[in-house]
Amino acid sequence: LGTVVNTINLVEKLDNLSKHDELTGLWNRRGFIDKVQGYMNINKGALIFVDLDGLKIINDTYGHIIGDRFLIEIVKIIKCFFRASDLIGRIGGDEFLIFIKDIYDKEIVREKANALIKKIHEYVTANNYPKEISISMGIHIDNRPEISFTELYNKVDIALYNAKHNGRDRYVYYHEGMTYPK
Numbered sequence: 799l800g801t802v803v804n805t806i807n808l809v810e811k812l813d814n815l816s817k818h819d820e821l822t823g824l825w826n827r828r829g830f831i832d833k834v835q836g837y838m839n840i841n842k843g844a845l846i847f848v849d850l851d852g853l854k855i856i857n858d859t860y861g862h863i864i865g866d867r868f869l870i871e872i873v874k875i876i877k878c879f880f881r882a883s884d885l886i887g888r889i890g891g892d893e894f895l896i897f898i899k900d901i902y903d904k905e906i907v908r909e910k911a912n913a914l915i916k917k918i919h920e921y922v923t924a925n926n927y928p929k930e931i932s933i934s935m936g937i938h939i940d941n942r943p944e945i946s947f948t949e950l951y952n953k954v955d956i957a958l959y960n961a962k963h964n965g966r967d968r969y970v971y972y973h974e975g976m977t978y979p980k
Contacts, residue, residue, distance in 0.1 A: 819888040830887025842941040847954035850892040852931040911969040934961040935969035
């Protein structure tokens with residue numbers, strides 16, 4: 799019985815490691831998508847695609863250890879603005895996805911986005927990081943039962959690139975007909 803329990807514990811640990819980002823402890827791309835898809839079968843919400851603009855400058859100027867510390871602090875800031883039940887994932891070096899469960903009010907999401915931009919800007923300034931560091935976000939709220947994660951992700955990706963194209967340190971809501979900027 800002890801061997802069976804140890805094997806089960808090992809499998810659970812390996813599954814957990816395969817779905818979480820080692821540096822930040824957040825869901826990784828695979829874990830995040832699995833969790834959101836599972837939740838989307840029950841209900842809908844808002845998806846936010848967050849991209850830190852300029853992380854490469856920190857890595858190139860101060861080294862990757864400082865860059866990692868910066869990311870860890872940014873994750874702490876991000877977590878402050880969302881509920882424990884919301885899902886936060888690191889899907890790339892400086893890219894994060896946030897799924898806010900059971901929310902349909904655009905104004906609440908707008909307030910969170912504005913506050914997040916302000917808080918990260920304050921953190922960057924207070925810690926003398928290069929002023930080129932900024933944050934861009936793409937946002938979409940959808941309550942259609944037939945929307946897939948892939949469709950939702952595509953919409954926030956398009957919105958994110960429009961935010962970057964329009965000057966960074968901003969967010970853009972996806973709207974029907976929006977395309978990638980040229």
